Amino acid sequence: MNSPNERLGYWLGRSGLSRKELARRVIAKAIEWGQPHITPNATRIRRWLEGESPRQPVPDILAGVFSDHFGWRVTTYDLGLGDGASTDAALTYDPSFTATVEVVADLGRADVDRRTFLAAAPFAAVAGVGPSRDWLLNVLDQEPDPGPRVRLEDVGMVKNMFATFQRMDVLQGGGSGRLVLAEYMNWHVYPLLRRSHDEGVRRALCEAAAEQTYLLGWMAYDNGEHSVAQRYLIQSLRLAEESQNAPLGAHVLAGMADQATLLGNPTEGRRLAQAGRHGLARSESAACLADLWCLEARALALLGDKVAAAKAVVQSERAYERVNLAEEPDWAAFIDPAYLHGEHANTMRDLENPAAAEEHACRSIEHAETQNRARRGAMSQAALAVSHLQRKELDKAHAAGLRTLRLTGKVKSSRAVEAVQDLQRRMRPFGNDPLVADFNERVREAAVA
Missing domain, CATH: 1.25.40.10 (Tetratricopeptide repeat domain)
Structure with missing residues (x-):
């Protein structure tokens, strides 16, 4: 005997729709999607609520109906009808900002709910090639922002939370507090990205979200959850590009480089560190530069290039000599x-x-x-x-x-x-x-x- 689908029941109750009206909307959406043979009635809706699993594409159609009704994305997973979009999408550097927001929100929900398919997913050794290339090309094409940095109350609150969680990571380790941070992002930060704002506000929000998403990735990395970490880092890189903050994007590439080298791919680690350094060509963050040289040295040492590794260490030390903590962002505090x-x-x-x-x-x-x-x-x-x-x-x-x-x-x-x-x-x-x-x-x- 099937167990009742409480999630579907929750969303139906929240919508205020009757079973008959939901059936009518599913039929309309199915016709819109070129599926005129899908014609449920109120009795079929009742069976779905009782636990019967509809065949594809009905779960996706139901998600589309509820998304239209509420004005934000409701997924098949939210409705208790499967995982919906695979988190493999989080390995993709999507040119669409809207798609990126939905992907990172899906990733956050999957992470908090500890879904097994996410934990079991393998680390993709060369998944950083495309994202680092696309980020670098787009950053080098950007013009510097001539206006003052936007300071809004909600952005300031997000940044204050970043400092709190970063300190927790530094003092207690990545396994402490990461899921609390993921919950905070899912409920308070990612929804902000879906709202309409002027360009300056959107860039500020993307910067704050990129910082927090990076921290989620770093905490997962420190806790040995490398597939989760990799997905967060790639989406953080995309958000950093949207914020037009080149040092922040370079910082994310540093994290990706560190992970690649740790997992036995120093060639990829070196390439990612170099991409980060090139991305700093028109910006300045001495701390980030010191980190990138440091991580390149780590990779070169494992590659057996003793001379280049020693030189990279010297470059890292020279870069850090120029650090002015008052001018460095919060995320550079650990460098x-x-x-x-x-x-x-x-x-x-x-x-x-x-x-x-x-x-x-x-x-x-x-x-x-x-x-x-x-x-x-x-x-x-x-x-x-x-x-x-x-x-x-x-x-x-x-x-x-x-x-x-x-x-x-x-x-x-x-x-x-x-x-x-x-x-x-x-x-x-x-x-x-x-x-x-x-x-x-x-x-x-x-x-x-």
């Missing part, structure tokens, strides 16, 4: 010495330069401790531990490993957990040494890996 030295430590680790890796790791750790940033501290302690292992200093590596483990327990971050797991793998060549056994036992007790 600081704790972050940059931590990433440089990983670059030097991959270049098998343990002395330089130790120097950068210690600088990162010092700043992270001052800021109470457990995630960054954990990853930099792990880099320090590896630098000791590369010099056969197991006792020092063990001590740094225990500090990594302690800090990892304070945050919800798959990257920190992966750093612990990486240390375990790197300790295996030391065989049955008591320090190796002790570290593995501590990991089991902590239940973080």
